[in-house]
Amino acid sequence: VNECLSGSHSCIQDQMCVNTDGSFRCQRASSCGPGYQTTARSDCHDIDECVLGSHNCGPEFLCTNTAGSFRCHPRETCGTGFVQDAAGSCIDINECVVNSSPCPRGQTCVNALGSYTCRQNTVACGRGYHLNQDGMRCLVWSDTESDVAMPTEIVFLRTTTPASSTPPLPPPAAAAAADVDFEIMVADEESSFDVVKRSQHNMVVGVVRQVKPLVGPRAVALEVGMNYVRMGVVSHRNIVVIHVFVSEFWF
Numbered sequence: 572v573n574e575c576l577s578g579s580h581s582c583i584q585d586q587m588c589v590n591t592d593g594s595f596r597c598q599r600a601s602s603c604g605p606g607y608q609t610t611a612r613s614d615c616h617d618i619d620e621c622v623l624g625s626h627n628c629g630p631e632f633l634c635t636n637t638a639g640s641f642r643c644h645p646r647e648t649c650g651t652g653f654v655q656d657a658a659g660s661c662i663d664i665n666e667c668v669v670n671s672s673p674c675p676r677g678q679t680c681v682n683a684l685g686s687y688t689c690r691q692n693t694v695a696c697g698r699g700y701h702l703n704q705d706g707m708r709c710l711v712w713s714d715t716e717s718d719v720a721m722p723t724e725i726v727f728l729r730t731t732t733p734a735s736s737t738p739p740l741p742p743p744a745a746a747a748a749a750d751v752d753f754e755i756m757v758a759d760e761e762s763s764f765d766v767v768k769r770s771q772h773n774m775v776v777g778v779v780r781q782v783k784p785l786v787g788p789r790a791v792a793l794e795v796g797m798n799y800v801r802m803g804v805v806s807h808r809n810i811v812v813i814h815v816f817v818s819e820f821w822f
Contacts, residue, residue: 606639631659652685722765726813728753728777728797734770750800753777756810757794764815766795779813787817 574580574595575588582588582597589598603615610616620626620641621634628634628643635642649661656662666673666687667680674680674689681688732751753766763783769776779795793813798805 604639629659650685722780722782724778724780725764725815726779726795727771728766728779728795728811729771730775730777730797732775732799734773734775749806751775751777752798752800754796754798755779755793756796757792759791763791764793785815785817788819789817791815791817 572579573590575590580588580595580597582595586597586599589596599609599615603609606618606620607615608618617636617638618625619636621636626634626641626643628641631646632643633646635644645655645659647659649655652664652666653661654664663682663684665682667682673687678689678691681690730751732749751768753768755762755764755766758764761783763781763785764779765782766777766779769778777795777797779793785791791814793815795811795813797809797811799807799809
């Protein structure tokens with residue numbers, strides 16, 4: 572009797588009836604998938620690849636069975652400061668890249684094999700500047716230093732106006748001669764800059780100077796007026812815009 576055809580079998584849903592000689596058996600309708608095998612009761616049972624030896628772990632690895640698969644673990648573990656790759660090799664960890672600011676401020680991280688070191692930054696400041704407390708930036712001199720009376724000259728405005736006449740002109744001609752005066756028209760709120768008039772190579776020059784400390788990051792736009800004077804009256808004016816950028820760091 573074919574129980575599968577007559578409907579007298581006892582297979583449940585998701586099982587397929589298979590007729591046998593004098594009886595029948597219930598078989599799982601779908602396969603169990605990779606890493607599993609079907610039991611006599613049509614259940615899915617995990618295959619232990621590590622016990623059966625069907626894994627592909629190399630001689631330097633240990634096989635660990637997982638549900639439906641397996642994992643290969645290196646027999647030897649890496650020490651502190653190293654990480655193991657897929658081949659079991661120990662790779663140095665670059666703590667300077669992996670960690671966020673592993674060294675304190677004012678020090679630079681230097682990677683080493685299995686570790687790292689912190690190296691103190693060495694900053695050399697030019698004349699008129701000094702290191703701040705954390706050793707990271709060069710600051711302009713302050714009121715407590717001896718060179719406070721020496722402003723920093725930053726811009727030279729050269730003109731084509733003679734500084735003096737040789738020999739000296741007679742009074743009427745001297746009064747009619749052209750001259751140039753300089754003035755700071757727009758600056759920062761602290762008035763950190765001034766401009767002085769000088770003679771250089773017998774020509775009138777305006778020198779813009781920094782007369783107060785500035786701490787970056789900061790940007791200052793200066794407007795310097797070059798007033799051309801004749802007979803005591805300003806005949807025309809040129810305005811020079813100077814952009815001063817103060818960095819947060821020393822370069």
